[in-house]
Amino acid sequence: xxxxxxxxxxxKGEKLSNDYFTGNAFLTTLIxxxxxxxxxxxxxTFEPKARTNWHTHPKGQILVVIExxxxxxxxxxxxRPIKKGDIVSxxxxxxxxxxxxxxxxxxxxxxxxxxxxxxxxxxxxxSDADYNAANQx
Amino acid sequence: xxxxxxxxxxxKGEKLSNDYFTGNAFLTTLIxxxxxxxxxxxxxTFEPKARTNWHTHPKGQILVVIExxxxxxxxxxxxRPIKKGDIVSxxxxxxxxxxxxxxxxxxxxxxxxxxxxxxxxxxxxxSDADYNAANQx
Numbered sequence: 001x002x003x004x005x006x007x008x009x010x011x012k013g014e015k016l017s018n019d020y021f022t023g024n025a026f027l028t029t030l031i032x033x034x035x036x037x038x039x040x041x042x043x044x045t046f047e048p049k050a051r052t053n054w055h056t057h058p059k060g061q062i063l064v065v066i067e068x069x070x071x072x073x074x075x076x077x078x079x080r081p082i083k084k085g086d087i088v089s090x091x092x093x094x095x096x097x098x099x100x101x102x103x104x105x106x107x108x109x110x111x112x113x114x115x116x117x118x119x120x121x122x123x124x125x126x127s128d129a130d131y132n133a134a135n136q137x
Numbered sequence: 138x139x140x141x142x143x144x145x146x147x148x149k150g151e152k153l154s155n156d157y158f159t160g161n162a163f164l165t166t167l168i169x170x171x172x173x174x175x176x177x178x179x180x181x182t183f184e185p186k187a188r189t190n191w192h193t194h195p196k197g198q199i200l201v202v203i204e205x206x207x208x209x210x211x212x213x214x215x216x217r218p219i220k221k222g223d224i225v226s227x228x229x230x231x232x233x234x235x236x237x238x239x240x241x242x243x244x245x246x247x248x249x250x251x252x253x254x255x256x257x258x259x260x261x262x263x264s265d266a267d268y269n270a271a272n273q274x
Binding site for chain 1: 144145146147167168173174175178196197199201203222223224226228229246248250
């Protein structure tokens with residue numbers, strides 16, 4: 001059945017576990033994986049200072065920033081500022097994190113492809129030292 | 138290679154053919170189909186009164202409205218108003234159209250799944266009578 005979803009992409013959703021996120025981050029599931037879409041699509045709201053742990057995606061992920069500003073960083077590379085309107089295409093198996101900046105929230109849509117039953121592998125938290133370095137550039 | 142795309146989701150892009158669209162609609166390709174993403178992702182800007190032809194998608198499509206307001210209509214059903222923040226999950230093989238309202242532009246992201254080499258089948262234009270009926274509700 002077609003649905004005009006009652007949930008907005010700006011809906012804050014449920015708080016995400018601090019096992020995988022530092023600070024206050026929230027998820028609204030927009031489209032679950034189904035027979036047509038071999039990905040899950042959600043909206044993630046990061047309050048200032050909130051960020052994912054380092055992690056990888058076995059089949060990549062696309063981020064669409066729809067509000068605010070933050071960072072995307074791959075392990076061993078400088079953090080890149082991202083802002084409302086930006087797209088990030090994340091390759092498979094690359095260690096990275098994303099999140100808000102220290103002084104602004106960020107909302108992004110995430111389209112996360114599946115490989116088998118898996119679409120993410122969680123790693124260690126982003127240290128305050130790494131996070132502060134991203135913000136001090 | 139990872140790219141923080143220089144193109145914004147709000148970029149107006151190139152005018153779309155009036156073979157398949159009525160009025161002024163514009164496309165920016167955001168993510169082409171590739172080895173990880175079995176879909177194409179683009180941003181479509183509809184000026185007021187602009188709309189797609191009737192069409193189907195062999196493996197469905199997701200719309201994410203990021204600006205303005207417009208309509209989504211399946212053949213034989215009433216048109217449904219859609220606005221900034223809304224998601225539409227379009228099933229496979231259902232005849233439908235989408236576009237701006239008569240007095241507002243609309244921008245949506247479209248995530249269009251492939252079946253083989255095909256992701257859309259174009260049909261007839263939306264008549265002025267059908268389009269005006271959607272706007273007069």
